[in-house]
Amino acid sequence: MxxxxxxxxxxxxxxxxxxxxxxxxxxxxxxxxxxxxxxxxxxxxxxxxxxxxxxxxxxxxxxxxxxxxxxxxxxxxxxxxxxxxxTLPAHPDTLPALEWLSRQGHTLTALTNGSLTALQKQLQHAGLTGLFDAELSVEQVQRYKPAPQAYRLVMDHWGIDPGEMTMVAAHSWDVIGASHAGCLTGFIARPGKALDPEGFRPTWQDTDLESLTRQIVAATPEDR
Structure with a gap:
């Protein structure tokens, strides 16, 4: 996955x-x-x-x-x-969720609107280095999320179709952009973040990253 x-x-x-x-x-x-x-x-x-x-x-x-x-x-x-x-710290549920997904053998990609250099510094400082199979920045396509080119960067990197990719984010514009690009979506409701209750519905949503990722894995076919 x-x-x-x-x-x-x-x-x-x-x-x-x-x-x-x-x-x-x-x-x-x-x-x-x-x-x-x-x-x-x-x-x-x-x-x-x-x-x-x-x-x-x-x-x-x-x-x-x-x-x-x-x-x-x-x-x-x-x-x-x-x-x-x-030098931002990771949310408390970030490391356990990523480690669990990694142990399960899923393919994890970090996709940032920041620079690749900054991303690498962030992951190192937060203790997340080595947990991602790919670290990608929108600077490689010169388009910020939620532009479709940003999500296609991940698809092209792995040679996958849009429906084989799930985008997890705490921003409504990010999951909406990923959905528009054909991806599955997971919304994590971090403090102060919410979706329009009468608007866009992501594929999955939760307030805890571990719970969200388990939802995604349980509901997604193993060959993805």
């Missing part, structure tokens, strides 16, 4: 950035504002065919949020954000 995982928020806990945002803006709630602004930046870059590195978009979003608040951010603060993104 081929299962691809989003990284930030899905496997790694971005709440670890809260002290950084508290120090800059006086409240950790600005982290969510920053992340939504970052999403706007990468989706705009994809729609306008102007791919820019994730790190540049992350710091640009930080500067934009600061401007909205009538503040400014220093180069040191921007660098602290980049370094913070590369």
């Amino acid at each position: 081929h299962i691809a995982f989003d990284i930030n928020e899905t496997l790694l806990d971005t709440a670890a950035l809260n002290p950084l945002f508290e120090g800059m803006f006086g409240t950790s709630q600005m982290r969510q504002v920053w992340f939504l602004t970052l999403q706007e930046h990468w989706m705009t870059a994809t729609l306008t065919d102007q791919f820019l590195p994730f790190g540049e978009l992350a710091t640009a979003a930080l500067r934009q949020v600061a401007q909205q608040q009538g503040q400014s951010v220093s180069e040191a603060q921007q660098q602290a954000l980049v370094e913070g993104l590369q």
Whole structure:
């Protein structure tokens, strides 16, 4: 079975950035504002065919949020954000879920909107190195998720059809994009993440990654 995982928020806990945002803006709630602004930046870059590195978009979003608040951010603060993104801890259920899937012999792919270099640093810091059979970045296709080219990157890497791939993510736009590309989908409802109850329905969903992955394995034919 081929299962691809989003990284930030899905496997790694971005709440670890809260002290950084508290120090800059006086409240950790600005982290969510920053992340939504970052999403706007990468989706705009994809729609306008102007791919820019994730790190540049992350710091640009930080500067934009600061401007909205009538503040400014220093180069040191921007660098602290980049370094913070590369040293996020894994959610408590991440390692057990990945180790179980690996022991079962399933093919696991890390698919990130970040750079490949940053991904490798993230996995090493979070203790997840060696658990993935492939580590892929959208920089290889110059299109951010949820563009279909990002998901096809995984399919092309393994030589599989869309229906043979399951995309696991904590973002509605990610699972919707993967579904549009023909993939099966698993939504993990991390804190603050939810789907429209009257909208898109993923193939599977849960609040715990171990439970979600067991659902996927139990329901998916063994030859996938």
